[in-house]
Amino acid sequence: MIFRGARRFTPFLEGWPARVVLTLLLAGAAANLCVLLDWPLPWMIGPLLVTAIGSMLGVPTASWTPFRNLGQWVIGAALGLYFTPQVVALVAGLWWAIGLNIVWALALGLAFGAWLHRVHHGPGRLHIAGLSRITTYFAAPVGAASEMTLMAERHGAQTELVASAHSLRVLLVTLVIPFGFQWAGLHGLDSTVPGARVVNAFGLAQLAVLTGLGCWLMLKLKRTNPWFIGALLVSLLLTAAGVTLSAIPPAMSNAAQLFIGISLGVRFSRSFLHLAPRWLGSVALATMAMMGLCAAFAWGLAQFAQLHWATLLLGTAPGGIAEMSITAKVLQLGVPVVTAFHVTRLAAVLLLAEPMYRWLYQKKKPAGASDPVD
Numbered sequence: 411m412i413f414r415g416a417r418r419f420t421p422f423l424e425g426w427p428a429r430v431v432l433t434l435l436l437a438g439a440a441a442n443l444c445v446l447l448d449w450p451l452p453w454m455i456g457p458l459l460v461t462a463i464g465s466m467l468g469v470p471t472a473s474w475t476p477f478r479n480l481g482q483w484v485i486g487a488a489l490g491l492y493f494t495p496q497v498v499a500l501v502a503g504l505w506w507a508i509g510l511n512i513v514w515a516l517a518l519g520l521a522f523g524a525w526l527h528r529v530h531h532g533p534g535r536l537h538i539a540g541l542s543r544i545t546t547y548f549a550a551p552v553g554a555a556s557e558m559t560l561m562a563e564r565h566g567a568q569t570e571l572v573a574s575a576h577s578l579r580v581l582l583v584t585l586v587i588p589f590g591f592q593w594a595g596l597h598g599l600d601s602t603v604p605g606a607r608v609v610n611a612f613g614l615a616q617l618a619v620l621t622g623l624g625c626w627l628m629l630k631l632k633r634t635n636p637w638f639i640g641a642l643l644v645s646l647l648l649t650a651a652g653v654t655l656s657a658i659p660p661a662m663s664n665a666a667q668l669f670i671g672i673s674l675g676v677r678f679s680r681s682f683l684h685l686a687p688r689w690l691g692s693v694a695l696a697t698m699a700m701m702g703l704c705a706a707f708a709w710g711l712a713q714f715a716q717l718h719w720a721t722l723l724l725g726t727a728p729g730g731i732a733e734m735s736i737t738a739k740v741l742q743l744g745v746p747v748v749t750a751f752h753v754t755r756l757a758a759v760l761l762l763a764e765p766m767y768r769w770l771y772q773k774k775k776p777a778g779a780s781d782p783v784d
Contacts, residue, residue, distance in 0.1 A: 450591065495652060511726050523550030549693070591720060596718075621640065634756065
């Protein structure tokens with residue numbers, strides 16, 4: 411009913427500010443409902459679901475980029491507070507597991523892309539006209555969703571298929587793993603706490619300025635996820651050096667999760683459901699399979715890393731860096747380990763995705779030839 415009502419008032423909501431306000435109201439109501447229902451990650455999952463469903467039903471939703479950036483800034487700063495000197499030593503001792511996770515992520519992405527190509531290749535299969543190898547390749551890497559879409563565009567791929575694959579993968583992982591963990595009682599298993607646990611107004615202002623400078627530097631250097639990575643690095647370095655300024659107020663953390671949930675949900679427009687259903691179905695199936703494989707990989711790592719497999723599953727899961735780190739924070743499942751796994755994986759995927767494509771698929775291609783279309 412709420413969506414039908416919103417659609418009736420669409421003429422009054424065509425202005426961008428009104429759409430943003432409507433989306434915030436819906437997201438806030440959904441978050442509070444999820445709190446009452448005792449859902450995991452209520453301040454992110456509630457807004458994500460209501461925004462995604464509303465967008466697909468034609469509700470005029472909108473995500474304001476500064477809100478999304480602010481959300482990533484706050485979450486990055488909050489996660490950095492966990493990296494005390496003792497925790498940094500622990501994470502450094504897991505260098506071998508972090509390295510294995512990078513190899514695992516790259517291999518998983520290659521297998522995913524090869525499977526998508528095979529399933530949709532040729533008559534008698536789930537054929538999609540014009541589907542190229544470059545499309546299936548860049549739709550598959552685990553991580554760096556926005557950057558993969560940009561790379562795919564540079565190579566002439568079907569960017570709408572690439573973007574939809576990454577959006578659906580992140581959505582499914584963000585929903586399935588937290589609910590699965592809550593159902594299995596997997597939360598509060600890690601004793602790691604942030605270095606700063608008391609909110610200090612002056613210290614919070616200092617932390618905001620310093621992390622803001624980190625974000626600005628990452629923007630100037632044109633690094634990926636600048637608002638998240640910039641704030642994370644500054645907060646991490648301060649905490650590792652023993653500098654304690656302030657904790658992040660819960661209200662700020664909740665608002666940040668809400669903004670991130672909205673930014674994920676608005677990706678699912680009305681046209682999303684009509685975008686090659688066979689493609690989306692195969693992506694969903696592969697994502698579920700990847701989560702199962704990552705669970706097995708995490709269990710194997712846990713036999714040697716002396717960490718709970720749930721923490722390692724969050725670190726190896728095919729989800730987004732912000733979403734999985736938030737999950738670890740809310741469920742108290744090894745925030746520093748999960749964050750370190752995802753940051754290093756993100757860097758590896760960004761650095762190696764294009765060189766690997768050229769090495770695997772272009773080394774034998776005649777000069778001037780285009781990417782093969784099936």
